[in-house]
Amino acid sequence: QKEVEQNSGPLSVPEGAIASLNCTYSDRGSQSFFWYRQYSGKSPELIMSIYSNGDKEDGRFTAQLNKASQYVSLLIRDSQPSDSATYLCAVCAGTGFQKLVFGTGTRLLVSP
Amino acid sequence: AAGVIQSPRHLIKEKRETATLKCYPIPRHDTVYWYQQGPGQDPQFLISFYEKMQSDKGSIPDRFSAQQFSDYHSELNMSSLELGDSALYFCASSSTTGAATQYFGPGTRLLVL
Numbered sequence: 001q002k003e004v005e006q007n008s009g010p011l012s013v014p015e016g017a018i019a020s021l022n023c024t025y026s027d028r029g030s031q032s033f034f035w036y037r038q039y040s041g042k043s044p045e046l047i048m049s050i051y052s053n054g055d056k057e058d059g060r061f062t063a064q065l066n067k068a069s070q071y072v073s074l075l076i077r078d079s080q081p082s083d084s085a086t087y088l089c090a091v092c093a094g095t096g097f098q099k100l101v102f103g104t105g106t107r108l109l110v111s112p
Numbered sequence: 113a114a115g116v117i118q119s120p121r122h123l124i125k126e127k128r129e130t131a132t133l134k135c136y137p138i139p140r141h142d143t144v145y146w147y148q149q150g151p152g153q154d155p156q157f158l159i160s161f162y163e164k165m166q167s168d169k170g171s172i173p174d175r176f177s178a179q180q181f182s183d184y185h186s187e188l189n190m191s192s193l194e195l196g197d198s199a200l201y202f203c204a205s206s207s208t209t210g211a212a213t214q215y216f217g218p219g220t221r222l223l224v225l
Binding site: 032034036041042043044045046049088092098099100101102103104105 | 145147153154155156157160168170200202204212213214215216217218219221
């Protein structure tokens with residue numbers, strides 16, 4: 001079992017819809033959680049970071065963290081075709097300066 | 113804003129050859145991380161450095177070595193290359209004086225023939 005689990009998808013949504021991406025992790029000591037977007041052949045690009053339980057909003061993106069359930073999610077509102085990419089959930093054991101453990105990523109397809 | 117710089121961007125080597133990948137972190141970032149991403153896989157942590165000292169080690173083969181220099185740039189040295197080493201190699205950097213968020217460079221695509 002991987003330390004960080006994601007549904008590989010693809011998750012298909014129409015333009016303008018809300019895309020919901022989910023991630024679970026196994027290490028209860030994890031402190032830092034990140035969502036990265038990765039286009040094919042490109043490097044991971046940071047979308048959101050979240051450290052405490054609850055919601056964190058940034059523009060069209062909302063990250064949700066529930067440490068009791070070991071669950072992290074990312075909501076993308078008003079999805080655009082340019083959002084089509086692989087979204088990687090990454091977990092860090094400490095508050096930082098330690099390795100990121102990635103999930104296998106969820107491929108999102110936004111159709112015009 | 114300045115980003116992480118990696119060189120070369122593409123590299124083609126033969127089996128059993130050596131390769132050196134370079135990483136220049138974001139200015140004032142003092143921690144460097146190396147990740148390997150195989151085709152269709154998620155990035156896997158190899159090794160990290162803080163203030164020129166190795167801070168963590170992951171699934172890095174013994175054939176690979178790395179170091180961080182006084183100007184904080186880092187080099188990943190890969191010897192006796194194997195076909196399975198073909199992958200994207202990413203360097204990321206972070207700062208201990210701010211949020212520990214890791215920012216990734218554009219990567220080096222290594223192809224071993």
